[in-house]
Amino acid sequence: MDPGFVHDVVAFVTGALRFPDRRWWSRQLRCSACGERLTMPSRRTERSVTVTLPDVPVFTVTIELEATRCPGCGLDNVHGRRSGHVADAVVQALESGPMGPATSQSA
Numbered sequence: 194m195d196p197g198f199v200h201d202v203v204a205f206v207t208g209a210l211r212f213p214d215r216r217w218w219s220r221q222l223r224c225s226a227c228g229e230r231l232t233m234p235s236r237r238t239e240r241s242v243t244v245t246l247p248d249v250p251v252f253t254v255t256i257e258l259e260a261t262r263c264p265g266c267g268l269d270n271v272h273g274r275r276s277g278h279v280a281d282a283v284v285q286a287l288e289s290g291p292m293g294p295a296t297s298q299s300a
C-alpha cells in the first residue's frame with residue numbers, strides 16, 4: 194500500500210475523532226467537548242469514519258479503539274492518538290477491508 198496514502202488516511206481519521214484533553218500538570222483526562230473529568234472506565238468501541246480525500250473515492254474505515262464516555266455530555270473520547278493506536282487501527286482496517294467504492298457492497 195502507498196505509504197503516502199496511508200499517512201493521509203491516518204491524518205484524516207485522527208482529525209475526525211475526538212480525543213480527551215490532558216493537561217501537562219495532571220494525569221486526569223478531560224472531555225474534549227465540555228471539560229468534564231473522564232471518570233468512567235474506558236471500553237473498546239468501534240468507530241466508523243468516512244474518509245474524503247482529494248483524488249480518492251470516498252470510503253469508510255471502521256476501527257476499534259479504546260474510548261471513555263464523558264459523564265457530562267456523553268461524548269466518546271477516544272484514546273491512542275499519541276501512542277499510535279489510531280494509526281495502527283487504521284492500517285489494520287485498510288489492509289483487511291475492501292477499498293474505495295467497493296465498501297458500499299458491505300452495507
Ligand SMILES: [Zn+2]
Nearest residue numbers: 224227263266
Ligand atoms: Zn463532555
